[in-house]
Amino acid sequence: MELSDRKKKILQAIIDDYIASAEPVGSSHILKNHDLGVSSATIRNEMASLEEAGYLEKPHTSAGRVPSYLGYRVYVDQLMNEYRLSIAEINQITHALGKKYIELRRAIDSISDIMSALTDYTAIYTTPSSSLVTISNIKLIAVEARSFVVVAVCHDGSVRNRTIRTAKAYEAEVLEKLSNYLSYRFAGCDVSEFTPEVLSAEKELIPVDGALIDSVFDFLSDIANEAETVDVVLNGTTNIFKHPEFNDIGRTKEFLNFLKKDNSKMIKSLLSATGDTTSVIIGNENPVLKDKDISLVVSNYSLGGSMKGKLAIIGPTRMDYAKVISTLDYLTACINDVMGNDKGDDQT
Amino acid sequence: MELSDRKKKILQAIIDDYIASAEPVGSSHILKNHDLGVSSATIRNEMASLEEAGYLEKPHTSAGRVPSYLGYRVYVDQLMNEYRLSIAEINQITHALGKKYIELRRAIDSISDIMSALTDYTAIYTTPSSSLVTISNIKLIAVEARSFVVVAVCHDGSVRNRTIRTAKAYEAEVLEKLSNYLSYRFAGCDVSEFTPEVLSAEKELIPVDGALIDSVFDFLSDIANEAETVDVVLNGTTNIFKHPEFNDIGRTKEFLNFLKKDNSKMIKSLLSATGDTTSVIIGNENPVLKDKDISLVVSNYSLGGSMKGKLAIIGPTRMDYAKVISTLDYLTACINDVMGNDKGDDQT
DNA sequence: TTTAGCACTCCAAAGGTTCGAGTGCTAAAG
DNA sequence: CTTTAGCACTCGAACCTTTGGAGTGCTAAA
Numbered sequence: 001m002e003l004s005d006r007k008k009k010i011l012q013a014i015i016d017d018y019i020a021s022a023e024p025v026g027s028s029h030i031l032k033n034h035d036l037g038v039s040s041a042t043i044r045n046e047m048a049s050l051e052e053a054g055y056l057e058k059p060h061t062s063a064g065r066v067p068s069y070l071g072y073r074v075y076v077d078q079l080m081n082e083y084r085l086s087i088a089e090i091n092q093i094t095h096a097l098g099k100k101y102i103e104l105r106r107a108i109d110s111i112s113d114i115m116s117a118l119t120d121y122t123a124i125y126t127t128p129s130s131s132l133v134t135i136s137n138i139k140l141i142a143v144e145a146r147s148f149v150v151v152a153v154c155h156d157g158s159v160r161n162r163t164i165r166t167a168k169a170y171e172a173e174v175l176e177k178l179s180n181y182l183s184y185r186f187a188g189c190d191v192s193e194f195t196p197e198v199l200s201a202e203k204e205l206i207p208v209d210g211a212l213i214d215s216v217f218d219f220l221s222d223i224a225n226e227a228e229t230v231d232v233v234l235n236g237t238t239n240i241f242k243h244p245e246f247n248d249i250g251r252t253k254e255f256l257n258f259l260k261k262d263n264s265k266m267i268k269s270l271l272s273a274t275g276d277t278t279s280v281i282i283g284n285e286n287p288v289l290k291d292k293d294i295s296l297v298v299s300n301y302s303l304g305g306s307m308k309g310k311l312a313i314i315g316p317t318r319m320d321y322a323k324v325i326s327t328l329d330y331l332t333a334c335i336n337d338v339m340g341n342d343k344g345d346d347q348t
Numbered sequence: 349m350e351l352s353d354r355k356k357k358i359l360q361a362i363i364d365d366y367i368a369s370a371e372p373v374g375s376s377h378i379l380k381n382h383d384l385g386v387s388s389a390t391i392r393n394e395m396a397s398l399e400e401a402g403y404l405e406k407p408h409t410s411a412g413r414v415p416s417y418l419g420y421r422v423y424v425d426q427l428m429n430e431y432r433l434s435i436a437e438i439n440q441i442t443h444a445l446g447k448k449y450i451e452l453r454r455a456i457d458s459i460s461d462i463m464s465a466l467t468d469y470t471a472i473y474t475t476p477s478s479s480l481v482t483i484s485n486i487k488l489i490a491v492e493a494r495s496f497v498v499v500a501v502c503h504d505g506s507v508r509n510r511t512i513r514t515a516k517a518y519e520a521e522v523l524e525k526l527s528n529y530l531s532y533r534f535a536g537c538d539v540s541e542f543t544p545e546v547l548s549a550e551k552e553l554i555p556v557d558g559a560l561i562d563s564v565f566d567f568l569s570d571i572a573n574e575a576e577t578v579d580v581v582l583n584g585t586t587n588i589f590k591h592p593e594f595n596d597i598g599r600t601k602e603f604l605n606f607l608k609k610d611n612s613k614m615i616k617s618l619l620s621a622t623g624d625t626t627s628v629i630i631g632n633e634n635p636v637l638k639d640k641d642i643s644l645v646v647s648n649y650s651l652g653g654s655m656k657g658k659l660a661i662i663g664p665t666r667m668d669y670a671k672v673i674s675t676l677d678y679l680t681a682c683i684n685d686v687m688g689n690d691k692g693d694d695q696t
Numbered sequence: 697t698t699t700a701g702c703a704c705t706c707c708a709a710a711g712g713t714t715c716g717a718g719t720g721c722t723a724a725a726g
Numbered sequence: 727c728t729t730t731a732g733c734a735c736t737c738g739a740a741c742c743t744t745t746g747g748a749g750t751g752c753t754a755a756a
Contacts, residue, residue: 113609136490136491136492137489137490137491137497139487139489139499141485141487141499141501142484142485143484143485143501143502143503143505144484144503147505149485149499149501149505149507151487151489151497151499151507151509153489153491153497154491155491155492157491157495157497157511157513158511159497159499159509159511161499161507161509163505163506163507163652165505235609236609237585237604237608238601238604238605238608241601241604241605246597247597248597249594249595249596249597249600252597252600253586253589256585256586256589257586257589260585260586261461261583261584
């Protein structure tokens, strides 16, 4: 059903007001705060019609109207005004992106932190991961007589390492020879190729002490398994208390339980189901959120080219979508600019 | 003031019951559930006396008694019965400690996770850190034509690394020579010695392209700064909802706000103020917790010898101290056994 | 010193009342 | 046909009152 211009205006007015106030919006409120040039009775008629069409709901007979999920959807897709970030907000972002980080993970963590601070909602991100991680170099570096570090350097610039203690001491020369052989043998291999079969076949070919090989191959097989591990991390959880819906303990419990660690698999799949552009998931639109009154705005970030992940904001359905979407878009654009080239690592 | 045996028994009974039920305990309750051989009137008299001595409090005239902070202190130090872990609990711990971890951080994280699951409270830990980190080896490993990884291996087996991309390409030989020199020069140095002064003096001495040196020294100076960074991590935050005190939204807000990121400095100092043995901080005993009705049980863990940190449980003052202390003690003993020697791995 | 008995206290829960914001409907006006 | 003023009606939020019971402290007797 196509909405008349007036209906659109009224719907937008109601949702704007409801997002701002968290109170059901009545016809006389709209009359007072918006210049529609019609009486409250007319607005009431339109509201009744919008309700029938499924865009609005009534908590009870004598309350105002509240947007339905469908209402929010129309609002997000067609009605809302664009939010422009203030100078102060832009400065805050610029400043935070200027910092140096030992690890990329720290960078994205601190970005999600800003995100939650700017929006007053909770930020979620998935830890960056590469779809393809190929080995560039493997080195065994002696630490002490009976311990060494094995370092696997990948083409995307990421590094994995483990300290290994051994029963007997190995000559530096042995370690170096093994380093050279492994680097030669596995250069260009994707880590996913480190299957038990490949490794045990390989082991036969190397004329070095079995225990040494085993410990190194254990490590390789572990990084193969870990390659797929993506964590979900939260920031600004307590921001929820800034919103009146979370003065209700039941609501708060439900929200926090949804976010808890045990549930990260579900959240991961929720995030990864979104496409390449910023997308909005409103309340019941995803069965996982059924009756939870939770919405998400999800976008994609990428660090140093090949490391990618999702950065999202989660909050009540009554969310300031305009602000969240703009901020998220701006921020991820910045990340991709700043981190994409001069920082971190990349293959050219 | 020394308490009579009977007073001790009554105090213990009250606190035991209160911990179990979360309801103020009345004299007739004690009469019913404990075999003290005296009437409720006598118990009432004793309770009045315990209250006067500061071990008990009354929420209001016609309610039962509730332990004061002082009461809990006496209970923890003298009165409570030891809690014995069940076979199931021990199995759970053993099983979790048997897993393999690419990183030590993962290990302690998963341990704190178990801890929170076993106790139904929130677990806190500080990330492991070494008081002294001395360099064993520094290696520059080429990734591609114009990028390399610099890896700093330390004597405690920890490794730090960074990928560096350069304007021009360097020969593998140059990188190797520089590796050798840096390893030779800095072997045995504590990372804290990487001050701007030392590094810039050193730079003069090395006959290699300045940009190359700069990028490597930047890294070294960053790890010097990061050496002191200890994070505070939480697990099982939502466990609080299992306890009736957190049916109150105000209480819940206060608790979660206390735990939030911005406050980690305070928590860190709270944890680090404890000694080498497991210690209990009850409510107001620490000014930081003033009127927050929060208690902590804090213990020390160590991974692979030199990496140490704090592992703690935080919850309402009405906490099952006996269970928490036993579980924490058992768990940290296990960590120190299992992780102390044969495992040792780390990653940036 | 202990205990039965009793008056007293005070909260929690349940029920009742009031108030007002908001609605839908009707009938008249545009 | 659309808009609007007018009005009766609805229903929850906020406030008060009542009631019941758990628990106390005190007193006087054992």
